[in-house]
Amino acid sequence: MTSTGPQPLDPQTLPDHDNLPDNPYAYCVRLTGPLFVQTGRMIAYYPAGGGTIRFEPLTVTSLTSMVASHFSSPLYSRDWVVATGQGHVLLGDRGYDINSYDLDDGNLTVRAANLLAFDAGLELKESIIPGFLTLIGTGKFLASSSGPVIFVEPPVRVDPEALVGWADCPAPSQHFDAGWMGHFLGAARGALFGTRSGEERQYDFTGAGTVLLQSSERALEDPHVLRRLEGEVDQLGDGQLRHLAGVIQSRLAQNQQ
Amino acid sequence: MGFTKVTSKVVLAEVRPGAEVLARRGAMLATTGRVAFSPVAGGPGGGAYGGGIASALARGMQGEAVPLMVAEGTGTVHYGFRGHHVTVIDLDGSAPLSVEADRLLAHDASMSSSVVFLGQQGGLRGAVRGAVTGQGLFTTQLSGRGSVAVLSHGGTFALRVDGSRQVVVDPQAYVAHVGNLRLDVATALSWRDAVGRGSGEGVQLKVSGEGTVYVQASEEKL
Numbered sequence: 001m002t003s004t005g006p007q008p009l010d011p012q013t014l015p016d017h018d019n020l021p022d023n024p025y026a027y028c029v030r031l032t033g034p035l036f037v038q039t040g041r042m043i044a045y046y047p048a049g050g051g052t053i054r055f056e057p058l059t060v061t062s063l064t065s066m067v068a069s070h071f072s073s074p075l076y077s078r079d080w081v082v083a084t085g086q087g088h089v090l091l092g093d094r095g096y097d098i099n100s101y102d103l104d105d106g107n108l109t110v111r112a113a114n115l116l117a118f119d120a121g122l123e124l125k126e127s128i129i130p131g132f133l134t135l136i137g138t139g140k141f142l143a144s145s146s147g148p149v150i151f152v153e154p155p156v157r158v159d160p161e162a163l164v165g166w167a168d169c170p171a172p173s174q175h176f177d178a179g180w181m182g183h184f185l186g187a188a189r190g191a192l193f194g195t196r197s198g199e200e201r202q203y204d205f206t207g208a209g210t211v212l213l214q215s216s217e218r219a220l221e222d223p224h225v226l227r228r229l230e231g232e233v234d235q236l237g238d239g240q241l242r243h244l245a246g247v248i249q250s251r252l253a254q255n256q257q
Numbered sequence: 258m259g260f261t262k263v264t265s266k267v268v269l270a271e272v273r274p275g276a277e278v279l280a281r282r283g284a285m286l287a288t289t290g291r292v293a294f295s296p297v298a299g300g301p302g303g304g305a306y307g308g309g310i311a312s313a314l315a316r317g318m319q320g321e322a323v324p325l326m327v328a329e330g331t332g333t334v335h336y337g338f339r340g341h342h343v344t345v346i347d348l349d350g351s352a353p354l355s356v357e358a359d360r361l362l363a364h365d366a367s368m369s370s371s372v373v374f375l376g377q378q379g380g381l382r383g384a385v386r387g388a389v390t391g392q393g394l395f396t397t398q399l400s401g402r403g404s405v406a407v408l409s410h411g412g413t414f415a416l417r418v419d420g421s422r423q424v425v426v427d428p429q430a431y432v433a434h435v436g437n438l439r440l441d442v443a444t445a446l447s448w449r450d451a452v453g454r455g456s457g458e459g460v461q462l463k464v465s466g467e468g469t470v471y472v473q474a475s476e477e478k479l
Contacts, residue, residue: 005346008417008469025411026474043430044472046422053425092430092474095342095411 053085096144110165147215154205169209259404280363290332344413353400356433365403411475423465436468
């Protein structure tokens with residue numbers, strides 16, 4: 001070889017379904033059946049035996065009926081592709097840790113931005129919590145996390161940014177801290193602005209199951225939350241729309257100060 | 258000679274007379290012994306090191322200019338940059354390393370560097386590749402014997418390419434390559450799809466030939 005450095009990998013040395021050696025940020029999948037992949041997460045691939053691997057948007061794939069039965073989320077349908085063919089596919093996600101999870105006739109809800117890929121044994125649906133997706137069935141999926149994942153059992157109260165997902169237990173309820181509630185109950189709503197600590201809103205988990213946590217990350221602006229809100233605006237009347245416009249105006253004014 | 262890894266994000270270089278180290282300005286973390294730093298004009302290999310004025314001019318004009326400094330004297334230097342992962346690649350002199358200038362953390366000053374017009378590697382197609390990958394139309398080539406420290410987001414791994422297997426790489430994840438490789442832009446979708454969907458899997462780099470391509474485990478640019 002012409003150089004030393006990281007030991008070069010090739011299809012003979014790449015794992016079939018594991019992280020790359022000494023690299024928790026990259027994951028290698030040997031493709032045998034269709035795999036749903038979030039766009040932008042594929043970093044490289046070796047086609048096997050002179051064939052090709054195709055990455056097709058959900059809308060133009062030839063597997064329309066398979067997609068329709070396994071991907072039930074119009075909000076996210078433009079962010080996913082189906083990979084088909086034979087070979088090794090390498091996935092990465094913003095330098096986050098990547099882990100593989102097995103689901104055996106179960107259900108698991110995961111933050112949409114952290115879900116990289118899932119196989120066709122699983123069905124994807126939108127969670128009732130904005131920004132989260134639920135996987136149902138039997139199969140493997142890949143998820144990323146900022147730092148290694150910590151597993152905890154309910155009852156537990158978690159910061160929304162630290163939440164990666166949850167399995168088996170009921171969807172969380174929202175918990176607001178006492179100081180924040182005091183503002184509401186004291187009718188001092190105007191004093192609320194500018195007093196947020198960032199910890200006033202938490203998710204409360206109860207029941208049997210597992211909650212997946214990561215070291216907290218900066219909240220990203222999730223475009224899907226906006227799209228979801230836009231969809232709900234359709235249900236409002238004229239008076240409510242005018243009120244909403246007023247709320248948005250005052251919020252913008254607050255942010256400019 | 259060469260760099261020693263301290264952590265995944267920091268390397269240690271030993272500096273001696275005759276074994277100076279060129280590094281990106283602002284990448285020095287700590288130093289021991291008697292080491293002096295001085296700026297190098299015009300990017301990699303500028304001034305007394307390699308390239309010369311014409312090369313330096315080309316660099317400055319084409320955006321392949323990353324301000325460098327040279328470490329001289331006797332001692333050790335810790336290098337790191339903005340928490341990016343560092344990969345050390347040792348070259349035995351038989352083939353040059355092609356890398357984007359802004360991914361270059363440090364290298365032995367004895368190596369010669371040049372700026373290569375991507376159009377020279379495969380004509381118009383090469384130029385298109387540069388524009389598509391965001392690398393610009395120029396890339397830096399380091400040749401000779403020595404050690405190079407390369408920055409990446411999310412750790413770098415190496416993929417082997419030879420006649421029997423080619424590999425396809427996401428342009429955003431491409432870091433560097435060594436050897437006699439040919440990089441072609443392949444579009445899996447139509448151009449309109451590729452543009453409209455931003456950084457989807459629409460545009461891919463097909464790597465063939467004989468050599469090693471270095472890829473980072475992230476789709477984020479530095």
